Amino acid sequence: MTTPDSPTHRKPSFGAGILGSSVERLSSPTGIKPSMRKPSIDPSRLGGMHALTPSPQLVKEMKAMNLKGHYNVLFIGAGNINFGSDQGPWNHSVRLEHKLQTRLRVVGIVDPAVHRAKEVISVKCATFVESAYKDARLCKDLDEFAKLATPAETPHAIVIGSPAQFHGSNLPGQDLELQCLKHFPEAALFVEKPISCAPVPACYALADILDKKKSIVSVGYMLRYLQVIQQMQRIIAETGKPVMMVVARYVCSYAKINSEVWWNKSKSLGPIVEQGTHLVDLCRYFGGEALLDTVQATSTEHYEEAGKLEMVPIDESKIPVKDRIPRTTSAIWKFDTGAVCSFSHALTLQGTKYSTELEVYLDGWQMKVVDLYNEPTLFVRSPEADAEQKINFPSDDPYFSEISAWIDASEKRDSNNESAIAEDDETDIPDGILSSFRDSCGTYALTWAIKEASERSLKTAAEPKH
Numbered sequence: 001m002t003t004p005d006s007p008t009h010r011k012p013s014f015g016a017g018i019l020g021s022s023v024e025r026l027s028s029p030t031g032i033k034p035s036m037r038k039p040s041i042d043p044s045r046l047g048g049m050h051a052l053t054p055s056p057q058l059v060k061e062m063k064a065m066n067l068k069g070h071y072n073v074l075f076i077g078a079g080n081i082n083f084g085s086d087q088g089p090w091n092h093s094v095r096l097e098h099k100l101q102t103r104l105r106v107v108g109i110v111d112p113a114v115h116r117a118k119e120v121i122s123v124k125c126a127t128f129v130e131s132a133y134k135d136a137r138l139c140k141d142l143d144e145f146a147k148l149a150t151p152a153e154t155p156h157a158i159v160i161g162s163p164a165q166f167h168g169s170n171l172p173g174q175d176l177e178l179q180c181l182k183h184f185p186e187a188a189l190f191v192e193k194p195i196s197c198a199p200v201p202a203c204y205a206l207a208d209i210l211d212k213k214k215s216i217v218s219v220g221y222m223l224r225y226l227q228v229i230q231q232m233q234r235i236i237a238e239t240g241k242p243v244m245m246v247v248a249r250y251v252c253s254y255a256k257i258n259s260e261v262w263w264n265k266s267k268s269l270g271p272i273v274e275q276g277t278h279l280v281d282l283c284r285y286f287g288g289e290a291l292l293d294t295v296q297a298t299s300t301e302h303y304e305e306a307g308k309l310e311m312v313p314i315d316e317s318k319i320p321v322k323d324r325i326p327r328t329t330s331a332i333w334k335f336d337t338g339a340v341c342s343f344s345h346a347l348t349l350q351g352t353k354y355s356t357e358l359e360v361y362l363d364g365w366q367m368k369v370v371d372l373y374n375e376p377t378l379f380v381r382s383p384e385a386d387a388e389q390k391i392n393f394p395s396d397d398p399y400f401s402e403i404s405a406w407i408d409a410s411e412k413r414d415s416n417n418e419s420a421i422a423e424d425d426e427t428d429i430p431d432g433i434l435s436s437f438r439d440s441c442g443t444y445a446l447t448w449a450i451k452e453a454s455e456r457s458l459k460t461a462a463e464p465k466h
Contacts, residue, residue, distance in 0.1 A: 038233075038285055039434050070105040071407070072153060074187075076142065076176065077161035078111035081192055081220075083120050087256055087352075089373075092159050092190070095403040097129050104129070107153040108137040108145045111162075142176070146183040157188040157410055164274075165267070168196025168444075170205040177206060177437075181215060188216035188410035190403070191437065193281075194273050195219060200445045207438040216413055218406040218433045219440040221281045225401035227393035228369045228378040229282065232360060235380065236286070239362060246287045246341040247359040248279040253349040255311035263314055266323040272454075273447040276329070276345040279358060279372075280450070281435070281443040283343060286360045288335040290446045297331035297453035311350045331450045343450070405432035 073096060075082050084091030096104055106124075109117040117138040124133040137153070139145040149155075158180050160167055167176035174196060177189055196203050210217055223229060236243065252275060261267045268274045284290060300307045302316070307327040316324060328346040335341065349355060356372040364383035369376055376396065379388040409432055 038439070068103060068411075071100050071103045071157070072105050072107045072155045073100075074108045074110065074145065074155035074158045074184075075106065075161065076110045076158060076180075077163075078109050078113065078116040078120050079161060082159060082161040089397075090399060092161065092399070092403060093124075095397075095400045096159075096407075097132065098400065099404050099407055102131075104132040106133045106136045107149065107155055108139060110139050110142055110145050112140050114138055114140055142179055142183065155184055155187050156414075157190065157407065158184065159190045161192050163261070164192075164194045164269075165197040167191065168194075168206065169198035169202035170209060171198050171202050174198045174202070175206070177217070178209065181213060185213070188218075188406065188413075190218050190220065190406055191440075192220045193440065193443075194269070194277055194447070195437065195440050195444050197267075197269055200441070200448055203441045203444055204438075207441050210437050216406070216410045216433075217437045218402065218409070219435045219437055220402065221278065221435040221440065221443070222398040222402045223278050223282055223372055224285055224434040225398035225405070226369075226372065226376050227396045228376045228391065229285070231378055231391060232286070232367050232369065235365070235367060236360075236362065239365065241362040241365070242337055243286050243288070243335075243339050243360055243362055245339060245359075245361040246283045247357075247361075248283050248341070248343045249355070249357045250276050250279045250344070251346045251348055251355040253351050253354055254309065254347040255313055255350040256352060258313040260314050260318065263312070263316060263325055264319045264323050265325045266320075268325075269448075270325050270451055271347065272329055272331075272345055272450050273444070276343070276450075277443060277447050279345075279356065280343060280447050281440075282358055283341050284443055284446060286358075287339045287341050288337045289442060290341070290449070291334050291336060292445065292449045294334040295331060295446070295449040295453045296333070297329060297450045298457045299326035299330070299454040300328040301326055301458060309347065326454065329450065329454050331453065333446075333449075402434070405434070409433050 075093070080087065081090050082092050084094065093106075109120060111117045121133055121136060121138065124130065137145055137148055139148065160176055160180070162176060166174060168191065169175055170178065177191065180187060180189060252271070257263070262271075262274065272280070302309075302324045303321070309327065325347075328344070328348075330342075330344045332340065332342050354373050357368065357370050358372065360367045366379075366381040366388075368379045368388075370379070371377060376392065378391040380391060381388045
Protein backbone atom coordinates (compact mmCIF):
# COMPACT_ATOMS: atom_id res chain seq x y z
CA MET A 1 0.00 0.00 0.00
CA THR A 2 1.34 3.42 -0.94
CA THR A 3 1.18 6.53 1.19
CA PRO A 4 1.07 10.20 0.17
CA ASP A 5 4.81 10.39 0.83
CA SER A 6 5.89 7.22 -0.91
CA PRO A 7 7.54 7.55 -4.34
CA THR A 8 4.86 5.46 -6.08
CA HIS A 9 1.90 7.47 -4.78
CA ARG A 10 2.01 9.90 -7.71
CA LYS A 11 2.31 7.42 -10.52
CA PRO A 12 2.95 8.59 -14.11
CA SER A 13 -0.23 8.53 -16.18
CA PHE A 14 0.68 9.96 -19.58
CA GLY A 15 3.43 9.24 -22.05
CA ALA A 16 6.64 10.76 -20.74
CA GLY A 17 7.57 11.89 -24.22
CA ILE A 18 4.70 14.34 -24.46
CA LEU A 19 6.96 17.18 -23.34
CA GLY A 20 10.12 15.73 -24.83
CA SER A 21 12.94 14.02 -23.00
CA SER A 22 12.86 16.47 -20.09
CA VAL A 23 10.12 14.56 -18.33
CA GLU A 24 11.93 11.28 -18.76
CA ARG A 25 15.12 12.58 -17.14
CA LEU A 26 13.52 14.33 -14.17
CA SER A 27 14.02 12.64 -10.83
CA SER A 28 12.01 13.23 -7.67
CA PRO A 29 13.74 15.69 -5.34
CA THR A 30 14.57 14.52 -1.86
CA GLY A 31 13.37 16.13 1.33
CA ILE A 32 10.13 17.40 -0.20
CA LYS A 33 6.84 16.42 1.36
CA PRO A 34 4.01 17.36 -1.03
CA SER A 35 0.43 17.46 0.17
CA MET A 36 -1.98 14.71 -0.77
CA ARG A 37 -2.63 14.68 -4.49
CA LYS A 38 -6.23 15.42 -5.38
CA PRO A 39 -8.09 12.94 -7.62
CA SER A 40 -7.22 13.16 -11.29
CA ILE A 41 -7.91 11.34 -14.55
CA ASP A 42 -5.68 10.42 -17.46
CA PRO A 43 -6.53 13.18 -19.99
CA SER A 44 -6.61 10.66 -22.84
CA ARG A 45 -9.72 9.16 -21.25
CA LEU A 46 -11.63 12.42 -21.32
CA GLY A 47 -13.17 14.30 -24.23
CA GLY A 48 -16.28 15.72 -25.78
CA MET A 49 -19.50 13.98 -26.69
CA HIS A 50 -18.29 13.61 -30.27
CA ALA A 51 -14.62 13.07 -29.47
CA LEU A 52 -14.74 9.56 -28.05
CA THR A 53 -12.21 7.28 -29.73
CA PRO A 54 -13.72 3.94 -30.80
CA SER A 55 -11.11 1.95 -28.89
CA PRO A 56 -11.72 -1.72 -28.03
CA GLN A 57 -12.40 -0.66 -24.43
CA LEU A 58 -15.01 1.89 -25.52
CA VAL A 59 -16.69 -0.60 -27.84
CA LYS A 60 -16.85 -3.06 -24.95
CA GLU A 61 -18.36 -0.43 -22.66
CA MET A 62 -20.98 0.60 -25.23
CA LYS A 63 -22.02 -3.01 -25.78
CA ALA A 64 -22.33 -3.48 -22.03
CA MET A 65 -24.41 -0.31 -21.81
CA ASN A 66 -26.86 -1.59 -24.39
CA LEU A 67 -27.45 -4.69 -22.26
CA LYS A 68 -28.48 -2.63 -19.25
CA GLY A 69 -31.99 -1.46 -18.56
CA HIS A 70 -33.48 2.01 -18.38
CA TYR A 71 -31.73 4.61 -16.24
CA ASN A 72 -34.14 6.90 -14.41
CA VAL A 73 -33.20 10.56 -13.96
CA LEU A 74 -35.03 13.21 -11.95
CA PHE A 75 -34.27 16.87 -12.66
CA ILE A 76 -34.79 19.42 -9.90
CA GLY A 77 -34.97 22.77 -11.65
CA ALA A 78 -36.22 23.48 -15.17
CA GLY A 79 -33.82 26.34 -15.73
CA ASN A 80 -30.73 27.06 -17.78
CA ILE A 81 -28.20 24.87 -16.00
CA ASN A 82 -30.25 21.73 -16.58
CA PHE A 83 -31.75 22.53 -19.97
CA GLY A 84 -29.50 25.14 -21.57
CA SER A 85 -29.62 28.73 -22.76
CA ASP A 86 -27.86 31.04 -25.19
CA GLN A 87 -25.68 32.39 -22.36
CA GLY A 88 -23.25 29.48 -22.24
CA PRO A 89 -22.52 25.79 -22.92
CA TRP A 90 -24.15 24.44 -19.77
CA ASN A 91 -26.93 21.93 -20.40
CA HIS A 92 -26.92 18.79 -18.24
CA SER A 93 -29.84 17.21 -20.07
CA VAL A 94 -28.00 17.10 -23.39
CA ARG A 95 -24.97 15.45 -21.79
CA LEU A 96 -27.19 12.83 -20.14
CA GLU A 97 -28.90 12.17 -23.46
CA HIS A 98 -25.54 11.46 -25.10
CA LYS A 99 -24.20 9.44 -22.18
CA LEU A 100 -27.22 7.21 -21.63
CA GLN A 101 -28.70 7.29 -25.15
CA THR A 102 -31.75 5.00 -25.38
CA ARG A 103 -31.41 4.00 -21.72
CA LEU A 104 -32.36 7.48 -20.48
CA ARG A 105 -35.76 7.85 -18.86
CA VAL A 106 -36.55 11.25 -17.38
CA VAL A 107 -39.04 10.31 -14.68
CA GLY A 108 -39.72 13.85 -13.57
CA ILE A 109 -38.92 17.55 -13.57
CA VAL A 110 -39.47 19.38 -10.30
CA ASP A 111 -39.87 23.16 -10.41
CA PRO A 112 -42.28 25.52 -8.63
CA ALA A 113 -42.78 27.20 -12.01
CA VAL A 114 -44.45 24.18 -13.60
CA HIS A 115 -45.01 26.14 -16.81
CA ARG A 116 -41.23 26.16 -17.37
CA ALA A 117 -41.11 22.39 -17.03
CA LYS A 118 -43.95 22.13 -19.55
CA GLU A 119 -41.98 24.28 -21.99
CA VAL A 120 -38.95 22.02 -21.57
CA ILE A 121 -41.01 18.90 -22.25
CA SER A 122 -42.59 20.51 -25.29
CA VAL A 123 -39.18 21.25 -26.78
CA LYS A 124 -37.70 17.84 -25.93
CA CYS A 125 -40.67 15.91 -27.27
CA ALA A 126 -40.31 17.65 -30.62
CA THR A 127 -36.88 16.04 -31.07
CA PHE A 128 -35.32 12.58 -31.33
CA VAL A 129 -35.22 12.25 -27.51
CA GLU A 130 -39.02 12.26 -27.19
CA SER A 131 -39.10 8.71 -25.79
CA ALA A 132 -36.88 9.74 -22.87
CA TYR A 133 -39.15 12.62 -21.80
CA LYS A 134 -42.71 11.85 -22.87
CA ASP A 135 -43.75 10.20 -19.59
CA ALA A 136 -41.98 12.59 -17.20
CA ARG A 137 -43.98 13.82 -14.24
CA LEU A 138 -44.03 17.60 -13.83
CA CYS A 139 -44.26 18.53 -10.17
CA LYS A 140 -44.05 21.72 -8.16
CA ASP A 141 -41.93 20.17 -5.40
CA LEU A 142 -40.07 17.01 -4.44
CA ASP A 143 -42.73 15.80 -2.02
CA GLU A 144 -45.32 15.84 -4.80
CA PHE A 145 -43.08 13.77 -7.07
CA ALA A 146 -42.29 11.28 -4.30
CA LYS A 147 -46.00 10.85 -3.62
CA LEU A 148 -46.87 10.23 -7.28
CA ALA A 149 -43.88 8.18 -8.42
CA THR A 150 -44.35 4.45 -8.88
CA PRO A 151 -41.61 1.95 -7.93
CA ALA A 152 -40.66 1.75 -11.60
CA GLU A 153 -40.10 5.52 -11.56
CA THR A 154 -37.66 5.51 -8.66
CA PRO A 155 -34.76 7.68 -9.84
CA HIS A 156 -31.30 6.20 -10.15
CA ALA A 157 -29.91 9.73 -10.25
CA ILE A 158 -31.08 13.21 -9.29
CA VAL A 159 -29.69 16.41 -10.83
CA ILE A 160 -30.02 19.31 -8.39
CA GLY A 161 -30.05 22.48 -10.47
CA SER A 162 -32.16 24.63 -8.16
CA PRO A 163 -30.98 27.95 -6.67
CA ALA A 164 -28.22 27.55 -4.10
CA GLN A 165 -30.33 28.89 -1.23
CA PHE A 166 -32.34 25.65 -1.22
CA HIS A 167 -29.59 23.07 -0.93
CA GLY A 168 -26.16 22.20 0.38
CA SER A 169 -26.65 22.13 4.16
CA ASN A 170 -28.35 20.31 7.01
CA LEU A 171 -30.58 23.30 7.79
CA PRO A 172 -34.35 23.01 7.21
CA GLY A 173 -35.32 24.58 3.91
CA GLN A 174 -31.71 24.43 2.72
CA ASP A 175 -31.34 20.65 2.81
CA LEU A 176 -32.59 19.46 -0.57
CA GLU A 177 -29.96 16.72 -0.71
CA LEU A 178 -31.28 15.23 2.53
CA GLN A 179 -34.85 15.45 1.26
CA CYS A 180 -33.82 13.59 -1.90
CA LEU A 181 -32.17 10.83 0.10
CA LYS A 182 -35.14 10.63 2.49
CA HIS A 183 -37.39 9.72 -0.42
CA PHE A 184 -34.82 7.95 -2.61
CA PRO A 185 -31.91 6.75 -0.44
CA GLU A 186 -30.08 4.94 -3.25
CA ALA A 187 -30.13 7.80 -5.76
CA ALA A 188 -26.86 9.34 -6.93
CA LEU A 189 -26.83 13.13 -6.56
CA PHE A 190 -25.35 15.75 -8.85
CA VAL A 191 -25.18 19.14 -7.12
CA GLU A 192 -24.53 22.39 -8.94
CA LYS A 193 -22.17 25.01 -7.58
CA PRO A 194 -22.16 27.03 -5.47
CA ILE A 195 -23.09 24.18 -3.19
CA SER A 196 -25.19 26.42 -0.93
CA CYS A 197 -25.91 29.84 0.50
CA ALA A 198 -25.87 28.46 4.04
CA PRO A 199 -23.15 29.01 6.64
CA VAL A 200 -20.02 26.95 6.00
CA PRO A 201 -20.36 24.74 9.13
CA ALA A 202 -23.83 23.65 7.98
CA CYS A 203 -22.35 22.52 4.66
CA TYR A 204 -19.69 20.45 6.37
CA ALA A 205 -22.43 18.96 8.56
CA LEU A 206 -24.18 17.77 5.40
CA ALA A 207 -20.88 16.37 4.11
CA ASP A 208 -20.64 14.28 7.29
CA ILE A 209 -24.12 12.87 6.67
CA LEU A 210 -23.43 12.11 3.00
CA ASP A 211 -20.16 10.39 3.88
CA LYS A 212 -21.88 8.28 6.52
CA LYS A 213 -24.56 7.25 4.04
CA LYS A 214 -21.86 6.52 1.42
CA SER A 215 -23.91 8.47 -1.09
CA ILE A 216 -22.64 8.95 -4.64
CA VAL A 217 -22.39 12.74 -4.95
CA SER A 218 -20.66 14.86 -7.57
CA VAL A 219 -20.45 18.66 -7.56
CA GLY A 220 -20.41 20.66 -10.79
CA TYR A 221 -16.83 21.96 -10.86
CA MET A 222 -16.51 20.91 -14.48
CA LEU A 223 -13.21 22.72 -15.14
CA ARG A 224 -11.41 19.98 -13.20
CA TYR A 225 -12.39 17.62 -16.01
CA LEU A 226 -10.75 19.67 -18.78
CA GLN A 227 -8.07 17.64 -20.51
CA VAL A 228 -5.60 20.52 -20.22
CA ILE A 229 -6.17 20.62 -16.46
CA GLN A 230 -5.60 16.88 -16.18
CA GLN A 231 -2.49 17.24 -18.32
CA MET A 232 -1.16 19.76 -15.81
CA GLN A 233 -1.81 17.29 -13.01
CA ARG A 234 0.13 14.65 -14.93
CA ILE A 235 3.08 16.96 -15.41
CA ILE A 236 3.15 17.73 -11.70
CA ALA A 237 2.99 14.02 -10.91
CA GLU A 238 5.83 13.27 -13.34
CA THR A 239 8.14 15.91 -11.92
CA GLY A 240 7.53 14.98 -8.30
CA LYS A 241 7.91 18.65 -7.43
CA PRO A 242 5.54 20.67 -5.24
CA VAL A 243 3.50 23.56 -6.58
CA MET A 244 5.05 26.86 -5.44
CA MET A 245 2.54 29.44 -6.70
CA VAL A 246 -0.85 29.67 -8.38
CA VAL A 247 -2.17 32.74 -10.21
CA ALA A 248 -5.75 32.91 -11.51
CA ARG A 249 -7.82 35.52 -13.31
CA TYR A 250 -11.55 35.43 -14.10
CA VAL A 251 -13.04 38.28 -16.15
CA CYS A 252 -16.70 37.89 -17.02
CA SER A 253 -18.86 39.47 -19.71
CA TYR A 254 -21.43 41.11 -17.49
CA ALA A 255 -23.72 42.75 -20.07
CA LYS A 256 -25.67 39.53 -20.76
CA ILE A 257 -26.24 38.56 -17.11
CA ASN A 258 -29.83 39.75 -16.78
CA SER A 259 -30.71 38.10 -13.47
CA GLU A 260 -31.53 40.49 -10.64
CA VAL A 261 -30.69 37.72 -8.18
CA TRP A 262 -27.14 37.53 -9.59
CA TRP A 263 -26.61 41.28 -9.10
CA ASN A 264 -27.90 41.15 -5.50
CA LYS A 265 -25.28 39.76 -3.12
CA SER A 266 -27.83 39.23 -0.36
CA LYS A 267 -29.37 36.56 -2.62
CA SER A 268 -26.46 35.25 -4.70
CA LEU A 269 -23.67 35.98 -2.16
CA GLY A 270 -21.82 37.90 -4.86
CA PRO A 271 -19.66 37.02 -7.88
CA ILE A 272 -16.84 35.31 -5.97
CA VAL A 273 -19.08 32.74 -4.29
CA GLU A 274 -21.40 32.37 -7.28
CA GLN A 275 -19.09 32.64 -10.29
CA GLY A 276 -15.42 33.07 -9.43
CA THR A 277 -15.73 29.87 -7.42
CA HIS A 278 -14.75 27.88 -10.53
CA LEU A 279 -11.23 29.29 -10.62
CA VAL A 280 -10.94 29.42 -6.85
CA ASP A 281 -11.64 25.70 -6.98
CA LEU A 282 -8.86 25.14 -9.52
CA CYS A 283 -6.49 27.09 -7.27
CA ARG A 284 -7.24 24.59 -4.50
CA TYR A 285 -7.03 21.69 -6.95
CA PHE A 286 -3.40 22.55 -7.65
CA GLY A 287 -2.26 24.42 -4.56
CA GLY A 288 -3.74 22.39 -1.72
CA GLU A 289 -5.85 23.50 1.21
CA ALA A 290 -5.96 27.23 1.83
CA LEU A 291 -5.05 28.65 5.21
CA LEU A 292 -8.17 30.76 5.63
CA ASP A 293 -6.63 33.08 8.19
CA THR A 294 -4.09 34.20 5.56
CA VAL A 295 -6.75 35.39 3.08
CA GLN A 296 -6.54 39.09 2.22
CA ALA A 297 -8.78 40.77 -0.35
CA THR A 298 -9.92 44.12 -1.64
CA SER A 299 -12.55 45.16 -4.15
CA THR A 300 -13.82 47.91 -6.42
CA GLU A 301 -17.37 48.84 -5.42
CA HIS A 302 -20.29 50.17 -7.46
CA TYR A 303 -20.18 53.62 -5.84
CA GLU A 304 -16.49 54.22 -6.60
CA GLU A 305 -15.31 56.02 -9.72
CA ALA A 306 -13.59 52.91 -11.04
CA GLY A 307 -16.72 50.86 -10.43
CA LYS A 308 -19.09 52.57 -12.86
CA LEU A 309 -20.45 50.17 -15.50
CA GLU A 310 -22.18 51.28 -18.71
CA MET A 311 -24.05 48.10 -19.66
CA VAL A 312 -25.64 46.68 -16.51
CA PRO A 313 -28.59 44.73 -17.99
CA ILE A 314 -30.95 45.14 -15.02
CA ASP A 315 -32.27 48.14 -13.10
CA GLU A 316 -29.70 48.21 -10.31
CA SER A 317 -31.58 51.01 -8.53
CA LYS A 318 -34.07 48.37 -7.36
CA ILE A 319 -31.29 46.67 -5.39
CA PRO A 320 -30.43 48.18 -1.98
CA VAL A 321 -27.08 49.97 -2.03
CA LYS A 322 -25.56 47.62 0.53
CA ASP A 323 -26.51 44.58 -1.58
CA ARG A 324 -24.97 45.64 -4.90
CA ILE A 325 -22.09 43.46 -6.01
CA PRO A 326 -18.42 44.49 -6.30
CA ARG A 327 -17.04 45.18 -9.77
CA THR A 328 -13.57 43.72 -9.16
CA THR A 329 -12.04 41.63 -6.41
CA SER A 330 -8.39 40.81 -5.83
CA ALA A 331 -7.27 38.27 -3.23
CA ILE A 332 -4.13 36.56 -1.97
CA TRP A 333 -3.61 33.67 0.43
CA LYS A 334 -1.28 30.86 1.43
CA PHE A 335 -1.76 27.10 1.13
CA ASP A 336 -0.92 24.51 3.76
CA THR A 337 2.10 23.43 1.70
CA GLY A 338 3.62 26.91 1.86
CA ALA A 339 2.59 27.73 -1.73
CA VAL A 340 0.94 31.10 -2.36
CA CYS A 341 -1.97 32.17 -4.55
CA SER A 342 -3.19 35.35 -6.24
CA PHE A 343 -6.75 35.48 -7.58
CA SER A 344 -8.61 38.26 -9.39
CA HIS A 345 -12.20 38.54 -10.58
CA ALA A 346 -13.70 41.37 -12.62
CA LEU A 347 -16.90 42.48 -14.32
CA THR A 348 -15.49 44.42 -17.26
CA LEU A 349 -16.28 42.71 -20.57
CA GLN A 350 -19.44 43.46 -22.55
CA GLY A 351 -19.54 40.72 -25.17
CA THR A 352 -20.36 37.07 -24.64
CA LYS A 353 -17.02 35.34 -24.08
CA TYR A 354 -15.32 35.33 -20.70
CA SER A 355 -11.57 35.79 -20.27
CA THR A 356 -9.94 33.26 -17.94
CA GLU A 357 -6.37 32.23 -17.13
CA LEU A 358 -4.69 29.93 -14.65
CA GLU A 359 -0.94 29.75 -14.00
CA VAL A 360 0.81 27.09 -11.93
CA TYR A 361 4.50 27.33 -11.03
CA LEU A 362 6.93 24.62 -9.92
CA ASP A 363 10.71 24.76 -9.62
CA GLY A 364 11.77 25.01 -13.27
CA TRP A 365 8.25 24.83 -14.64
CA GLN A 366 5.57 27.28 -15.71
CA MET A 367 2.16 26.01 -16.82
CA LYS A 368 -0.43 28.45 -18.09
CA VAL A 369 -3.89 27.54 -19.36
CA VAL A 370 -5.95 30.22 -21.10
CA ASP A 371 -9.55 30.54 -22.28
CA LEU A 372 -10.88 27.76 -20.09
CA TYR A 373 -14.52 28.22 -21.15
CA ASN A 374 -14.06 28.37 -24.91
CA GLU A 375 -10.85 26.92 -26.37
CA PRO A 376 -8.68 25.83 -23.44
CA THR A 377 -5.01 25.90 -24.37
CA LEU A 378 -2.05 24.94 -22.20
CA PHE A 379 1.38 26.57 -22.52
CA VAL A 380 4.22 24.76 -20.78
CA ARG A 381 7.74 26.02 -20.13
CA SER A 382 10.12 23.36 -18.82
CA PRO A 383 13.65 23.43 -17.34
CA GLU A 384 15.15 22.45 -20.69
CA ALA A 385 13.90 25.32 -22.84
CA ASP A 386 12.63 28.87 -22.45
CA ALA A 387 10.27 28.38 -25.38
CA GLU A 388 6.74 27.35 -24.41
CA GLN A 389 5.11 24.22 -25.76
CA LYS A 390 1.46 24.58 -26.74
CA ILE A 391 -0.95 21.77 -25.89
CA ASN A 392 -4.67 21.65 -26.59
CA PHE A 393 -7.44 19.11 -27.00
CA PRO A 394 -10.00 20.02 -29.70
CA SER A 395 -13.64 19.17 -29.01
CA ASP A 396 -13.09 18.71 -25.29
CA ASP A 397 -16.31 18.89 -23.25
CA PRO A 398 -15.76 18.90 -19.48
CA TYR A 399 -19.52 19.01 -18.85
CA PHE A 400 -19.88 15.65 -20.57
CA SER A 401 -16.84 14.22 -18.79
CA GLU A 402 -18.16 15.13 -15.34
CA ILE A 403 -21.62 13.72 -16.08
CA SER A 404 -20.07 10.58 -17.55
CA ALA A 405 -17.88 10.04 -14.47
CA TRP A 406 -20.87 10.54 -12.17
CA ILE A 407 -23.09 8.06 -14.03
CA ASP A 408 -20.25 5.54 -14.16
CA ALA A 409 -19.73 5.88 -10.41
CA SER A 410 -23.41 5.28 -9.70
CA GLU A 411 -23.50 2.19 -11.88
CA LYS A 412 -20.25 0.89 -10.47
CA ARG A 413 -21.77 0.97 -7.00
CA ASP A 414 -24.79 -0.94 -8.24
CA SER A 415 -22.92 -3.53 -10.31
CA ASN A 416 -19.42 -3.55 -8.78
CA ASN A 417 -18.04 -3.20 -12.29
CA GLU A 418 -15.07 -0.93 -12.92
CA SER A 419 -15.97 2.64 -13.74
CA ALA A 420 -15.46 3.42 -17.39
CA ILE A 421 -13.60 6.60 -16.59
CA ALA A 422 -11.77 6.05 -13.32
CA GLU A 423 -8.13 5.03 -13.34
CA ASP A 424 -6.98 1.73 -11.94
CA ASP A 425 -5.59 3.26 -8.75
CA GLU A 426 -8.76 3.49 -6.68
CA THR A 427 -6.96 5.15 -3.76
CA ASP A 428 -6.09 8.06 -6.02
CA ILE A 429 -9.31 8.37 -7.96
CA PRO A 430 -12.51 7.33 -6.18
CA ASP A 431 -14.98 6.32 -8.87
CA GLY A 432 -13.72 8.92 -11.34
CA ILE A 433 -15.54 11.77 -9.58
CA LEU A 434 -13.10 14.67 -9.25
CA SER A 435 -15.22 16.93 -7.04
CA SER A 436 -16.85 15.37 -4.00
CA PHE A 437 -19.25 17.26 -1.77
CA ARG A 438 -16.77 17.40 1.11
CA ASP A 439 -14.00 18.72 -1.12
CA SER A 440 -16.39 21.32 -2.52
CA CYS A 441 -17.02 22.54 1.02
CA GLY A 442 -13.36 23.58 1.04
CA THR A 443 -13.88 25.71 -2.05
CA TYR A 444 -17.08 27.18 -0.61
CA ALA A 445 -15.29 28.08 2.62
CA LEU A 446 -12.47 29.76 0.68
CA THR A 447 -14.86 31.86 -1.44
CA TRP A 448 -16.60 32.96 1.76
CA ALA A 449 -13.24 33.94 3.24
CA ILE A 450 -12.43 36.03 0.14
CA LYS A 451 -15.87 37.67 0.22
CA GLU A 452 -15.60 38.54 3.90
CA ALA A 453 -12.02 39.79 3.60
CA SER A 454 -12.97 42.14 0.75
CA GLU A 455 -15.95 43.46 2.73
CA ARG A 456 -13.74 44.19 5.71
CA SER A 457 -11.52 46.32 3.50
CA LEU A 458 -14.36 48.48 2.15
CA LYS A 459 -14.51 52.21 2.45
CA THR A 460 -17.78 53.48 3.92
CA ALA A 461 -20.36 53.55 1.17
CA ALA A 462 -22.09 56.86 0.52
CA GLU A 463 -25.75 56.82 -0.40
CA PRO A 464 -25.92 57.62 -4.14
CA LYS A 465 -27.49 60.91 -5.11
CA HIS A 466 -30.68 60.77 -7.12
